[in-house]
Amino acid sequence: MIVVVMIGMTLLFAYVAVYADNYKAGIGSSILESLTIEDVWITGPQTVQLTVYNTGTTTNLGTNVDLTVASIYVNGTALTTSSSSNNINFNEVIGAGDHVPIDGYRSEGFQSGNTYDFKIVTVRGSNFEAQYTYTAP
């Protein structure tokens, strides 16, 4: 019985150790995510290109924190990845220190003079927001 208990506890300990590591690498790291929307470029009547910058670097945080953009909202409505798709899951990996452009499509379009609230949500659940007032050329 003692042997059975020892084996069981060893397995439980291994599971807990792996679970703790996964927590730290996953949702636990959401407090370390740091992203800036550095440019919003409305490239067409319904298309936008956001350039984001992952500032979660070793210099800033002591460790590199890569992140994955899950979805992007404009005034509370999700952007889609293209005009021909209803997919709102961008699944764009942003490495630490990287500047990455992300293209999105908004079926409602963009009107000149309006201010839009862009919100980026990561897979770990962090939110990053920026406001942009569109001036048509």
Place this chain on the structure above:
Amino acid sequence: MKRLIKNRKGTAEVIGTLLFIVILLFFFTNVYLWHDAATKDANQLFLKKINSTFKIEQAAGTIVVTANGGLDITLSRLWIIDNTLNVHYYANLGNVQVAAGESFNITFSNNENCYNPPSPVNVNPPQDGSMQVNYYPPGYSVTCTVINTLGIAESTTFQP
């Protein structure tokens, strides 16, 4: 007492309970200590951002970046936003350092061939607190935005 010590019944349950408590302690101390360190790192970054402010302004044909916070800043990228053509250009500033209280000049090219450059716009290596971006400013206003490595952005309107 002797009978109690010699009685081996329930030994496995006692060992199992002790190990379970050890595993619980391992889990909570491990996660708590890590979370504490991670929160401290995030707060440090927040403090760095508060103390790494800078301003940018136009002086004749030059963009002057002044680190007016308590810490040195590192410049990451310059965005040039031409709303007339609806084109956004960027130039990588090569993580140039600006000491606290000091200024750094960004100048533009005089070469008209650089009017509509490819993005990223080429830059000349920094020299004597100045760097030239190979962009020829148009005859109308454009918006210039500088981003530092902490993600802080400052903008100014560049007049011809």
